[in-house]
Amino acid sequence: MYRVDGNTGQLSVAAGDINRPNGIACSPDESKLYIVEGGTSPRSILACDVVDGGTRITNKGKLINAGPGTPDGFRCDVDGNLWCGWGMG
Numbered sequence: 001m002y003r004v005d006g007n008t009g010q011l012s013v014a015a016g017d018i019n020r021p022n023g024i025a026c027s028p029d030e031s032k033l034y035i036v037e038g039g040t041s042p043r044s045i046l047a048c049d050v051v052d053g054g055t056r057i058t059n060k061g062k063l064i065n066a067g068p069g070t071p072d073g074f075r076c077d078v079d080g081n082l083w084c085g086w087g088m089g
Helices: none
Strands: 003-004 012-014 021-026 032-037 043-050 056-065 071-076 082-087
Touching: 032 071
Parallel strands: 021 071
Antiparallel strands: 003 012, 021 032, 032 043, 043 056, 071 082
8 A cells, every 4th residue: 555645745555565556545634544355254344543744654454354255345434433335245
């Protein structure tokens, strides 16, 4: 997963150890980043802390183990609730 600096256009690796990231969402205050890890079985939704003015992510951990399901596409609402499309189980 990559990050593009909006001011300079510089590209950097934000998370090189996530297997096929498929969908991302931010918490309303942009302090958390949620990522569907699509290349694992079962799929997982990961949660990370966003630090250093949005330039790094830390404390990556599994938020949800999807079991036989397939999470795909999600968003956070203004209250911080994570809404996710789900299929195949």
